[in-house]
Amino acid sequence: MYINITDSASSNNRGSSRELVHYLEKENRIDEKKDLELWFNHSGKRIESYEVRSALDGNIAKLCKANAKFFLVNISPSQKELKYLEERYGKKEMNQQLRKYAEKVMDEYARNFKREGISSAKDLMWFGKIEHHRYYSFKDKEVLNGERKRGERKEGDQMHIQIIVSRKDASNKIKLSPMNNSKGKNEAHSRKLGQFNRVAFKQSGEVIFDKLFGFDRELKDAFAYANVHKNGSLLQKEQMDILERSSGQRDSLERINAQARNVSDGRFLSVADMVKETGQSVSSFIEALLEPSHPAEPDVNPVEDAERKRRRLQAQQDQGLGR
Incomplete structure (x- = not known):
């Protein structure tokens, strides 16, 4: 799952x-x-483009000329996720399921601001649209390598969702900017615009998908896993490595992924803290650490083993004499 917010x-x-x-x-x-x-959006699924434009352009009270008036949220399920949805619901029903999913994502978008009166998609002015194709741009490596031309349609299932969300809430009174992540550096500014955690928002989209559709996500496909390996500290990478090694043990994927999110959030100060926090999964972590890298050989009869070695040695000696 790839979720991105385009900034100004x-x-x-x-x-x-x-x-x-x-x-x-x-x-x-x-x-x-x-x-x-x-x-x-949350109120309907047959909204015309002129209605979208009129609503957004009319929801800009007290915004300056240089202020962003809206933001674009891109939600792109992976090929694996799209295949899962098609197998479960069929191609036609996928659209409706993705609309339902998009509304839940926008619920989290609203809650992420931690602003009084902003708690769900209904408190926002937003409009979504499902797209079925993507096209190569000049930034794609296939275009840079000369393998594809700019503007060519990309292969595979490219269904995704584009959402335009207003800078102002549905009442046209409250300013909301997902680009504000001051995290307490300027408390007055944060109270005014809301403090938005973009990493947490991207993570929430993945969690919503898994719970809503019953999708079993492998650890390596999780946002937390990729985020730690790209941006994490050495300690976080060590913790994630232990989680990866234990993911084949008794713990469920849901439990492992929940711990991965905690690692990505920097919740644990040490590996010991992580193991202690997991409670019942301590044994799984220990088993993962002690598990041999190669499967143990089956028990053999020592007499038969000695006889095989003798025959092997004799054969080598005979070959030497034959030369």
Whole structure:
């Protein structure tokens, strides 16, 4: 699961939402399908593009010209996750399930601000759209290597969700910026805009998916695992290594992944703290550490083993004489 929030430095979000809404309508224009992919949110699933644009552009009270007016949230399930959904629900029902999932993700988006009165997707102004294709850009390595051309459609199932969320809440009174992660450095600023933990938000999207759809996520496919190996300290990587080695033991994937999230959050000051915190899984960690890297050989009869060695030695000597 890949979740990203586009900031104002890389998107034209200081003016009207017209250009972005028009861009996200591209599949409806290109494919010319009879059943258009309309916009959705917590209140409906057949919202027209002009309604999206009008609502967003009218929800900018007391925002300066240089302020971001909206943000783009990209939710991209992995190929493995999409395959799982298709096998469970079928291609047609996947759309509805992803809409349901997107609303729950936006619930977490709202709660992440830790602002009074902002507790669910209903407190936000947001509009989502399901897209079915992706195209190669000049940044893709396949284009840089000359293997693909810019604008070519990517292979495989590329279904994903694009969500435009207003900088202001649904009442047009409260400013909300997911780019504010001051973490107490400026308390007044945090109280005004809300303190948003983007890592926690990305992590929550994965947890929601697993619980909502009953998806068994392998540790190596978890966001926490990738985050620790990319950004973690040596201690966190050591802790994650122990979790990885114990993941084949008796512990469930859900339990292991929960501990991985704790490791990613820096909850444990030592390996001992992590093992102590897990309680019943202590034995699993110990077994993982003591487990031999190669399977033990089966018991053999010492007499038969000695006889085999004698014959092997005799054969080697005979070969030497034959030369």
